[in-house]
Amino acid sequence: MNKSLEFDELEQVYELIADAIDCAGQESEVLFLSKLCITLAHRVGDLQLVEDAIHIASDGQCTAHKAAPCPGNEKRGGTP
Amino acid sequence: MRPAGKQPLQSLYFDYPLFEFRQPPELHGGDMQHPVVIAGAGPVGLTAALALAQQGVASVVVEKKDTVNDGSRAICVSRHSFETLQQLGAVAAFLDKALGWTRGRCYYRDQLIHRLEMPHSEDERFLPMYNIQQQYIEQFLIDKTADYPDLIELRWQSEVSELKNSADGVSLGINTPEGSYSLRGNYLLAADGARSTVRELLGLRLQGDNLPGNYVIADVRMAHEFPTERRSFFESSGNPDATVLVHRQPDNIWRVDWQILPGDDPDDAVRENNVRERVAAILAMIGHEGEWELEWWSIYTANTLCLDNYRHGRVLFIGDSGHIVPIFGVRGLNNGIADAVNAAWKLACVLKRLAPASLLDSYSPERRGATIDVLRNAGKSSRFMTPPTRGYALMRKAVLELALTQEFTRPFADPRQVQPYNYEDSPLTTPEAGAGEFTSGPAPGAPLHNCRLDEDDYLLDHIGHSFTVLYFSIEARPSSELAALFAQLYQLDPACCILRITGAADQVNEDDVLVDASGRISRAYDAIAGTVYLVRPDRYVAGRWKSANPEEILAALRRALGGSKP
Structure with missing residues (x-):
């Protein structure tokens, strides 16, 4: 398990992210946050930690994607 | 579909044969x-x-x-x-x-973000992929x-x-x-x-799942200079909202594919004027300024x-x-x-x-x-190529934008090309008896690897049409034990091909002997004198033994022929 940030460092992160969201602007804030998440996940290097973080941040509401089945009968093509 | 005024099979480059009905x-x-x-x-x-x-x-x-x-x-x-x-x-x-190819290029907003390199080596007779x-x-x-x-x-x-x-x-x-x-x-x-x-x-x-995502595939004929590579474009200037793929085919035919947006009407998307408009924008984006002729187009849906x-x-x-x-x-x-x-x-x-x-x-x-x-695998690719939800679309945009400057998200753009499936768990496959005896070479359930022997001469050139036994030995005559085994293998499969691989270069005139003077096959297959590979007619390894064990080899062939486990 990685070391958690000290509270004063977390406070700095809080403000850094707030400023970055404002800097990105309303149009791009969601994209910015997505990029931030995947970059942080890459740097953290621990899948379980990331899964835990997703669970915490979504209040445990969101689980793995599962597409609903439905019949198909379409034409075929063939380019990779 | 073909352009207005063309007959159903009237092609710019291919003469469709007519096969007559003959009374059976x-x-x-x-x-x-x-x-x-x-x-x-x-x-x-x-x-x-x-x-x-x-x-x-x-x-x-x-x-x-x-x-x-x-x-x-x-x-x-x-x-x-x-x-x-x-x-x-x-x-x-x-x-x-x-047209063979080994490489691909991925673009995001017209900038190159990923260079695809398919696995290839001098041991391969064939390139990783061919377009035809x-x-x-x-x-x-x-x-x-x-x-x-x-x-x-x-x-x-x-x-x-x-x-x-x-x-x-x-x-x-x-x-x-x-x-x-x-x-x-x-x-x-x-x-x-x-x-x-x-x-x-x-x-x-x-x-199963019917993933959302319709593509138009269109062929155009044009004189366009670009190597045979897979090109994929995300958010390109030629089609900002959807993914585009471009492939070269023989006869100066180029395949252009683009995604139909979820809200768009597929019937509308395949109308000739709409196809022409989209193709023109994509060709301008890839820098083609000359003439082009529309040959054929169709639509497909990404299903699983x-x-x-x-x-x-x-x-x-x-x-x-x-x-x-x-x-x-x-x-x-x-x-x-x-x-x-x-x-x-x-x-x-x-x-x-x-x-x-x-x-x-x-x-x-x-x-x-x-x-x-x-x-x-394809499900992952599909969810990337045609994101099924807002969440997937957002994450794709995130990794593509990062890929402009960061190496770590570039593999997302990799198309996960087909690899032969492994039959390790098949009831026909005999697992290795001594775990860890082999450190390389195709394991039971894997397809044979090719191996270069000489100019225009490769291992797979010598494989039979039915079962093949590769046995590594410098002895011109098999031991009486092995000779007895081979006789029994021929009884089980009369078309069986028994191929001896030897390092001794003085036995070049026999059809069933491969001379591996440099030891290249032996190294690739981690073989010593006495090693045996049993290969199915579809080139998959049914079993392998570091030192030939006639009873086990016979049992493995019986098993590969659907017999019960020994």
């Missing part, structure tokens, strides 16, 4: 039971017919069309499929026509069937209308321009494609569907009739070809009474396993 004996009261009936003369059905004929098994192929496929459709043929074509003796025409139009694939395979006038009968303009699947054979109703007749066979291979009539007649349904079982009594489903996979990764045609050869060698062994009918039980787990593996 059944139309005049002839009654015979054919060893194998194949429904569908597409690439998969034709491959099965050739693979059966090579083993001496006759088949009748029924096809409702009177020509080859309309349009280029499946254009990417993998190295593994080329190795199959080589084994079938059909690869020369493909090598003459096809489906109608050439079919034409070349049809041409090859002429080598087997007594074993392959192609019946054109013959449509399956009824099917009885009973314990001792199949009986099909066939409609033709000159009347209907009943066609009987010991087995039926259903190679009749995504809209399989056989599947429908058996009341079977494909199961398959049957729960690929074998229903005496009917085996091969290719799209049993599974529909998304196009990303070129798995439809290539897995269909693998289905065909898997089903063909097993049917041949059963029909030649070398194996019990229970050998066919292994077809579904092996090939359905391959489909599930494909769906797993």
Whole structure:
């Protein structure tokens, strides 16, 4: 398990992210946050930690994607 | 679809043959039971017919069309499929026509973000991928069937209308321009494609996820200078809202694919003026300023569907009739070809009474396993290429934007190309007895690796059509123990090919001896004197032994022929 940030460092992160969201602007804030998440996940290097973080941040509401089945009968093509 | 004013099969570069209807004996009261009936003369059905004929098994192929496929459709043929074509003796025409490739480029907002490099080495005879139009694939395979006038009968303009699947054979109703007749066979291979009539007649349904995402595929003819590579474009200036793919094909034909947006009407998207407008924008984006002619276009949907079982009594489903996979990764045609050869060698062994009918039980787990593996990979590719939800679209944008400057997200753009499936868990595969004895080489369940021996001489050039035994020995004569084993192997499979691989260079004149003077094969296969590989007719390793153990090798061949475990 990685070391958690000290509270004063977390406070700095809080403000850094707030400023970055404002800097990105309303149009791009969601994209910015997505990029931030995947970059942080890459740097953290621990899948379980990331899964835990997703669970915490979504209040445990969101689980793995599962597409609903439905019949198909379409034409075929063939380019990779 | 073709441009206004063109006839349905009026192509800029391909003369569609017309295959005449010929009256079969059944139309005049002839009654015979054919060893194998194949429904569908597409690439998969034709491959099965050739693979059966090579083993001496006759088949009748029924096809409702009177020509080859309309349009280029499946254009990417993998190295593994080329190795199959080589084994079938059909690869020369493909090598003459096809455009091979090893690389790809991925662009985001017209900037290069990823360079795709397919695995390749000097040990390979074939490149990782070849582009060739489906109608050439079919034409070349049809041409090859002429080598087997007594074993392959192609019946054109013959449509399956009824099917009885009973314990001792199949009986099909066939409609033709000159009347209907009943066609009987010991087995039926259903190679009749995504809209399989056989599947429908058996009341079977494909199961699984139908991922959203429609693509238009369009072929244009133009003089355009660019290497044969896979080019993919995300959010390009030529089509900002959706993904674009560009592939080179023979005859100056270029494949341009683009995604239809979820809200857009597919019927509208394939109207000629809309296709022309989109193609023009994409060609401008890739820097093509000259003339271009529209040849053909079509639409496809990214599906992930398959049957729960690929074998229903005496009917085996091969290719799209049993599974529909998304196009990303070129798995439809290539897995269909693998289905065909898997089903063909097993049917041949059963029909030649070398194996019990229970050998066919292994077809579904092996090939359905391959489909599930494909769906797993292709599903990921599809969700990237055509994000099904806002969340997926957002994450894709995030990694693509990062990829402009960061290495770590660039592999997301990799198309996860087809790789041969591994039959490690198959009931036919004998696991290694001593774990860790081998440190390299193809393990049981994996396909053979090719290995370069000399100029224009590779290991796979020497593989047989049925089972092959590779045994590494410098002794010109096998020990009495091995000689006894080989005699027993020939009894189990008279067409078995026993290939001795030796380091001694003084034995070059024997067909069944490969001289590995540099030790290249021995190293690649981690072999010592006495090592044996048992290889199935489809080039998969059924078992391997660091030191030959005749009893175990014999048991492994029995097992690979559908016998019970030793």
